[in-house]
Amino acid sequence: MSDKETEKTSVIETEIKESAETEKEKKTEDETFSRPKPQKFSEMDLGQKIQFLRDYYLIKVLIVVAILLVAGWLIHDIVQNKKIVYSGAGVGVDVSESGSEFLQNGFIDYLGDDYSKKKVGYGDNVLLVPTSSEYNDSSVEMAFFSQIEGDMFQFLLITKEKYEYFMPYEIFIDLNELNNFANYSQNEILYNAQGNPEAIKLTDEMKDKLGARQNEVYLCFSNRNDHRELNEKMLDYLFS
Numbered sequence: 001m002s003d004k005e006t007e008k009t010s011v012i013e014t015e016i017k018e019s020a021e022t023e024k025e026k027k028t029e030d031e032t033f034s035r036p037k038p039q040k041f042s043e044m045d046l047g048q049k050i051q052f053l054r055d056y057y058l059i060k061v062l063i064v065v066a067i068l069l070v071a072g073w074l075i076h077d078i079v080q081n082k083k084i085v086y087s088g089a090g091v092g093v094d095v096s097e098s099g100s101e102f103l104q105n106g107f108i109d110y111l112g113d114d115y116s117k118k119k120v121g122y123g124d125n126v127l128l129v130p131t132s133s134e135y136n137d138s139s140v141e142m143a144f145f146s147q148i149e150g151d152m153f154q155f156l157l158i159t160k161e162k163y164e165y166f167m168p169y170e171i172f173i174d175l176n177e178l179n180n181f182a183n184y185s186q187n188e189i190l191y192n193a194q195g196n197p198e199a200i201k202l203t204d205e206m207k208d209k210l211g212a213r214q215n216e217v218y219l220c221f222s223n224r225n226d227h228r229e230l231n232e233k234m235l236d237y238l239f240s
């Protein structure tokens with residue numbers, strides 16, 4: 001190929017390249033001008049505003065609200081739990097509404113002014129526990145022990161059957177540790193395998209006052225932490 005032909009070919013290639021670039025730029029401009037401009041929020045009608053907020057903000061708002069609700073609940077729960085100084089529950093024992101009130105606000109009143117801003121809790125039969133004669137559910141049993149180990153309950157109203165089931169696990173205090181136990185030792189007592197007293201039977205009068213439907217109800221205390229002072233006061237409250 002001669003130099004003249006080579007030069008001509010080069011010129012043609014350059015023109016083709018420039019034409020392609022011009023066409024590409026024109027196409028880009030056309031797309032830009034044909035693309036609708038985003039509408040200002042102030043120019044939207046009510047339906048468009050609602051849809052816009054749903055599309056761009058609803059999920060974020062819901063997440064923030066959920067976080068605030070959880071945080072608020074946790075703070076409320078912490079504040080409430082700080083006020084609770086003593087808690088009990090029924091293990092196979094149901095008490096009436098007035099009986100539950102007697103164990104909570106009645107006991108706080110009995111404790112006097114030092115406890116006026118405190119709270120006593122009672123969960124009526126909240127501890128679902130297995131017994132050897134009924135069923136053996138390990139998950140329920142673990143739930144029971146986790147509550148005891150976590151010191152969620154300090155005093156328990158319990159049936160004889162359930163006491164005997166849990167007695168080998170050594171979760172109850174020796175009542176001899178309470179300075180005032182001797183005052184009530186004439187009541188029927190349940191003993192552990194070592195012969196130590198761990199549960200004391202409520203009188204019929206007290207059982208009726210609590211509205212307990214079970215024939216025999218005993219009082220015992222968890223040994224997971226030292227609540228001796230309140231344990232002694234509860235013993236006096238229920239037996240004096």
